[in-house]
Amino acid sequence: MAAHKALIPFDGSDFSRQVLGYVRSLLNPKEYTLTLFRVAPVPQGYPLVPQRPLVLDAWMFKQMQPVEEHQHPIYASQVWESFRAELMDDMADEMEDLREAGFNVSLAVHFGDPATEIINFADNHDFELVVMATHGRSGVLRMLMGSVAEKVLRGLRVPVMMVRPVQKGAAEEVPAKLITT
Numbered sequence: 001m002a003a004h005k006a007l008i009p010f011d012g013s014d015f016s017r018q019v020l021g022y023v024r025s026l027l028n029p030k031e032y033t034l035t036l037f038r039v040a041p042v043p044q045g046y047p048l049v050p051q052r053p054l055v056l057d058a059w060m061f062k063q064m065q066p067v068e069e070h071q072h073p074i075y076a077s078q079v080w081e082s083f084r085a086e087l088m089d090d091m092a093d094e095m096e097d098l099r100e101a102g103f104n105v106s107l108a109v110h111f112g113d114p115a116t117e118i119i120n121f122a123d124n125h126d127f128e129l130v131v132m133a134t135h136g137r138s139g140v141l142r143m144l145m146g147s148v149a150e151k152v153l154r155g156l157r158v159p160v161m162m163v164r165p166v167q168k169g170a171a172e173e174v175p176a177k178l179i180t181t
Contacts, residue, residue, distance in 0.1 A: 006129040009037045009118045009152075012090060016133045019163045020094060023131055026161075029102030032129075036091050036098075036107050037121060039114040043083040084109045115151035122156055134162040 006027060010016045023034065087109045098105045110117040122130055134149035153160045 004032045004129065005127045006032050006131055007035050007037055007122050007127040009039065009132045010091060011114065012038065017094060019131050019133050022163050024101050033104045034098055036095055036105060037118065038087045038091060038109045039117040040087055040109065040111055042111045043079045114148045115155065118152050119155040122158065127158060129159050129161065130156060131161045134164055
């Protein structure tokens with residue numbers, strides 16, 4: 001039974017998946033249980049397309065506004081669950097690869113602000129390590145775009161391993177100097 005729990009947040013990009021090569025090489029499957037965690041924007045529902053011909057005028061655009069959950073609770077919940085299932089399916093290959101490497105892996109999907117959701121999930125489930133990708137922005141670019149990784153780092157009380165991006169395909173093999181025997 002694994003003694004430690006590690007959280008691996010994803011945003012769905014190839015960039016965020018690059019941490020998996022490091023996870024496989026640096027963490028012992030007998031010592032770590034992994035949770036792949038996806039945070040996505042809150043899903044928005046739209047009404048069905050009207051049966052009559054579509055007329056593009058101001059009235060029609062007003063009619064195509066997002067549906068509020070309280071107006072159509074069944075439809076809104078179906079949108080949420082469908083989106084959650086789609087996101088979990090998107091992580092299935094990574095989960096299977098990690099299981100083949102010997103890890104015990106689970107999946108979780110939340111909706112909302114990525115940094116807030118990662119911090120809350122990690123705190124509420126007693127993770128001992130968070131492994132995530134970082135864009136490595138600095139200066140004005142970081143100030144304008146924000147940094148989920150920085151907010152997570154500052155908001156958690158557990159170690160956070162951040163992996164910077166590498167060229168496409170390079171994440172499959174972790175540099176030999178990182179592998180300890």
